[in-house]
Amino acid sequence: MTQVRPSEQMRDLGVVQRGAPVLAEPARAFDLPAERQAAEQAVERLFSAMERIGQVHPFAKGMGLAAPQIAIGRAAAVVQPPGPGTPPIALLNPRITDSSPDEDEQYEGCLSYFDVRGLVPRPLRITVETTTLEGQTVTTVYERGLARLVHHEIDHLDGLLYTSRMRAGVDPIPVEEYRQTGRAWAYEE
Structure with a gap:
């Protein structure tokens, strides 16, 4: 029996995979409140997809999903912070207006590039x-x-995958070599 690749598993769950045009295009903003129903439907579909994905794969670092990843070219994303009982965050027309000069570098995964x-x-x-x-x-x-998760999803809405943020000369590693599955990101106190 052949093992199903993680990306194939995500594709089977309805997640658009790397190379699909919708992932490379900026998502269209919602005109709110006029498009309230369309925004509510997009968020509902995102939560439904996240629920399906969460039943198949555990996410110790939290999980996010942007509308283009389920073939909706609109500016909506949802983020499930790590930790039990933490309420999910819905982002409509999100825009980063400020960021700290302090950064860190951590491994990220992407459901569209899993x-x-x-x-x-x-x-x-x-x-x-x-x-x-x-x-x-x-x-x-x-x-x-949480800043990392939200930033990652906003990048999707701008048509970017995390690979565009990686330093020059640094390549992604196969998931089989990744050793931090099931653990939260570590930060200095």
């Missing part, structure tokens, strides 16, 4: 503006691992 993990530098703190379903702008500051 056969490898890559060492990605990211700011330790980002400020993100999102739009509510009612059309109001909300500003939130994310730090450390």
Whole structure:
């Protein structure tokens, strides 16, 4: 019996894979509140997909999914922070308005590129503006691992994969060589 590759498993769960045009295009923003129903449907589909994926693969570092990853070219993403009972975050029209000069480099995975993990530098703190379903702008500051998760999803909405953030000369490693599955990202206190 042949083993199913992680990327094939994600494809079977409805996650668009690297190379698909929708992943390379900037997602279209929602006009809120006018497009409230479309935004609600996109977020619902994202949560439904995340639930399916979470039943197949554990995510100790948390998990995120952007609408283009399920073939919806709109500016919506959801992030499930690590830890039991932590409420998920829905991001509509997210935009990073500020980031700390302090960065760290950690391995990331991507559901659309799941056969490898890559060492990605990211700011330790980002400020993100999102739009509510009612059309109001909300500003939130994310730090450390949550900043990394949110930044990764916003990159998807800008048509970027994490590989575009990796340092020159650094290549992703096969998931079989990655040794941090099941562990949260580590940060200095």
